[in-house]
Amino acid sequence: MDFIFDERLIRSKLKDFDSPDRLSMSHEYFTNSAVVFLIIPYKDNPYDLVLIRRTKSNTDKHSGEMSFPGGKFDPKLDKSYFNTAFRELEEELGIPLNEVTYLGCIDDHLTPKGFIITTFVAFITSDIKMVKQESEVNEIVKIPITFFANKENFKERTYKLKEDLIGVGKFNYFSPENKKYVIFGATSHIIVKFVDTVYNLGLMTSGCRRINCEDIKDRIIK
Numbered sequence: 774m775d776f777i778f779d780e781r782l783i784r785s786k787l788k789d790f791d792s793p794d795r796l797s798m799s800h801e802y803f804t805n806s807a808v809v810f811l812i813i814p815y816k817d818n819p820y821d822l823v824l825i826r827r828t829k830s831n832t833d834k835h836s837g838e839m840s841f842p843g844g845k846f847d848p849k850l851d852k853s854y855f856n857t858a859f860r861e862l863e864e865e866l867g868i869p870l871n872e873v874t875y876l877g878c879i880d881d882h883l884t885p886k887g888f889i890i891t892t893f894v895a896f897i898t899s900d901i902k903m904v905k906q907e908s909e910v911n912e913i914v915k916i917p918i919t920f921f922a923n924k925e926n927f928k929e930r931t932y933k934l935k936e937d938l939i940g941v942g943k944f945n946y947f948s949p950e951n952k953k954y955v956i957f958g959a960t961s962h963i964i965v966k967f968v969d970t971v972y973n974l975g976l977m978t979s980g981c982r983r984i985n986c987e988d989i990k991d992r993i994i995k
Contacts, residue, residue, distance in 0.1 A: 776820065780874075780896075795878055803887045803888065806845045807843050808841035810967060822915070823913065827911060883983065942962065
């Protein structure tokens, strides 16, 4: 595979937000959030994914981590999770909705901290300027999809929970300047889900699954 951006292929593999085939989670004790899985295509080279390193903050549970642009659903500002994701994209990277092309969704993902993440996949052209919101974004990082599609770059450990095998994985990315970025937790799992959904590469360990609401409900309620 050359991993040149193929809009038709990616659209065909993703699901609509309200598709009955898409895993959609909700629970009264969990916090719904939404992110934009942002792609930058190039004519003759593999496309990049746009990630951010969050600014360190005492009020952010994911302070300093690598993530996608996004945040918590705010009923005062948002009519839908789509609104959440793309409002946050504009706030954090200065990219308005009219400069983004939406492609579809992947399954919801649950974090051990009780966040349900809905992921909207979209792309921008390479000439779109990104301006980081200093209070939220420490750094904007572009990483080639070929790095994530290489199975050797994904390290996954597994453990048993209620007789099921649970997978937890991460990527260690080194930039051309040899700067290290650790991409773990929800962000790494969302990337793996996208890669496996679109390209069927089998990055996730065979026979294992991610956690669900019932797995951690009692701990979150306490």
